[in-house]
Amino acid sequence: METGSIIVSKFRGKSTVTRCFSKYPLKLIVPNKACARAVDCAWIYSLTYGGGIVSGDSILCNFIVEDGCTAVLTTQASTKVFKSIGSKCSEQILEVRVGHEALLVVIPDPVTCFAAARYSQKQVFRVSSESNLLLVDWFSSGRYESGERWAFDSYRSTNNIYEDDEPLFLDTVLLKQGIGSSISQRMDDYQIIAMVVILGPKLGNLRKQIQENVKSFISSSFQVKLGTPMLKSKFSPTKPNFVASCSTFGPQVRNMIL
Numbered sequence: 001m002e003t004g005s006i007i008v009s010k011f012r013g014k015s016t017v018t019r020c021f022s023k024y025p026l027k028l029i030v031p032n033k034a035c036a037r038a039v040d041c042a043w044i045y046s047l048t049y050g051g052g053i054v055s056g057d058s059i060l061c062n063f064i065v066e067d068g069c070t071a072v073l074t075t076q077a078s079t080k081v082f083k084s085i086g087s088k089c090s091e092q093i094l095e096v097r098v099g100h101e102a103l104l105v106v107i108p109d110p111v112t113c114f115a116a117a118r119y120s121q122k123q124v125f126r127v128s129s130e131s132n133l134l135l136v137d138w139f140s141s142g143r144y145e146s147g148e149r150w151a152f153d154s155y156r157s158t159n160n161i162y163e164d165d166e167p168l169f170l171d172t173v174l175l176k177q178g179i180g181s182s183i184s185q186r187m188d189d190y191q192i193i194a195m196v197v198i199l200g201p202k203l204g205n206l207r208k209q210i211q212e213n214v215k216s217f218i219s220s221s222f223q224v225k226l227g228t229p230m231l232k233s234k235f236s237p238t239k240p241n242f243v244a245s246c247s248t249f250g251p252q253v254r255n256m257i258l
Helices: 183-187 201-222
Strands: 004-011 014-022 026-029 042-048 058-065 070-075 079-081 090-098 103-107 111-113 118-127 132-140 154-163 166-176 192-199 247-249 255-257
Touching: 004 026, 004 042, 014 026, 014 042, 014 070, 026 058, 058 070, 058 103, 090 103, 111 118, 111 154, 118 132, 132 154, 132 201, 154 192, 166 192, 166 255, 192 201, 201 255
Parallel strands: 004 058, 042 070, 058 090, 070 103, 079 111, 090 118, 103 132, 111 132, 118 154
Antiparallel strands: 004 014, 026 042, 132 192, 154 166, 192 255, 247 255
């Protein structure tokens, strides 16, 4: 059952939210002054009642960005997922259509799953060859300061992008407590997993800049400088605090995943 619906259309030459519907447990907020008046962009904030997603909650939101419009979908704080009761799993589904020469930026705060939480989210984006999308999908180890570190039962995130109804990008991340090793053991000391998708002609400069930044980071982090004296007996590889990689996808080399 649909719990939210958003349509962004052109009204008097500006990107405007012309439909905004939400009901428990989802709440959608459209602020009047999220950006400068001269900026053509509609901002939408997504949040939940009670400060988080409760065990068994099911959220389904439909989002349409019409031709030539620009919209940002974000949050006010991290999406908290409370512990599951019994075998219940909380879920969140986002169905999006991005029009011709439209731009959608999805930049939420990270998902934070509490101990014993079970969470599943699926985001489906339908675009054209001239659509533009910036998607950030990330989650943390949990309430680290409270001693909870990768203590949730399961986390699943699926992101599918279809261009003219043909599969362009299909991705699923699944973390689940297993027999023999916990998620914490497998994740070692890392606290965040993030994915960024950059798609469309309007984001070409951003894509190139990120590619250069990642290339520079990898070179400085992993390259052994020539001429540096090193004793084999004292050499041991060090684990980087931050790991990143990027690659292009799709028939045209203008889409990137980080």
